[in-house]
Amino acid sequence: MLTSTVCAAVSAAGLGIAALTAYRKRFLAATRIAAYALIPIGLVLTGVVDWLTGLVLKPSVWAGFAVLALSAVLFAASRAVERRRGGSRKERRAAAAAAGRDAVAPAASAPSLGPARTERPAGRAKAKAPAQDGEDFSDIEAILKKHGI
Numbered sequence: 001m002l003t004s005t006v007c008a009a010v011s012a013a014g015l016g017i018a019a020l021t022a023y024r025k026r027f028l029a030a031t032r033i034a035a036y037a038l039i040p041i042g043l044v045l046t047g048v049v050d051w052l053t054g055l056v057l058k059p060s061v062w063a064g065f066a067v068l069a070l071s072a073v074l075f076a077a078s079r080a081v082e083r084r085r086g087g088s089r090k091e092r093r094a095a096a097a098a099a100g101r102d103a104v105a106p107a108a109s110a111p112s113l114g115p116a117r118t119e120r121p122a123g124r125a126k127a128k129a130p131a132q133d134g135e136d137f138s139d140i141e142a143i144l145k146k147h148g149i
Contacts, residue, residue, distance in 0.1 A: 003049050007040035014038075 014037020022030035043049050055061055 003053050004044045007044045007049060011037050011039075011041040014040075 015034060018030045018034035018037055021033055040049075
């Protein structure tokens, strides 16, 4: 009841300001002010104000919001602890079980790089034969000599 009276007073004041603005020959601004002034009384007539006051002024509604907020805080805290520990209990068990398993082929040797290439392309000049142990450091030596090292 009180909210309806307040909304009616706000609408009447707004319409009075719109009338003064129209008296000053600012009709476009007066029309906008009148449109804004009619909103509170329209909300009262549709029942929105009664619904909002019932929602805001009931302690049970605020208790419901408090329970929802507590639920959100507990959920966020549990997620933060889960991230800090490194996953959920199920995920940790699965990771421990996967770590305990052997490799697919534990006795396998290093991967093969394929057969050695013995033929050289026709367009290339022949380079020096590689060293006995399979490592050729001639290009590195050339770079070091170029820089005086």
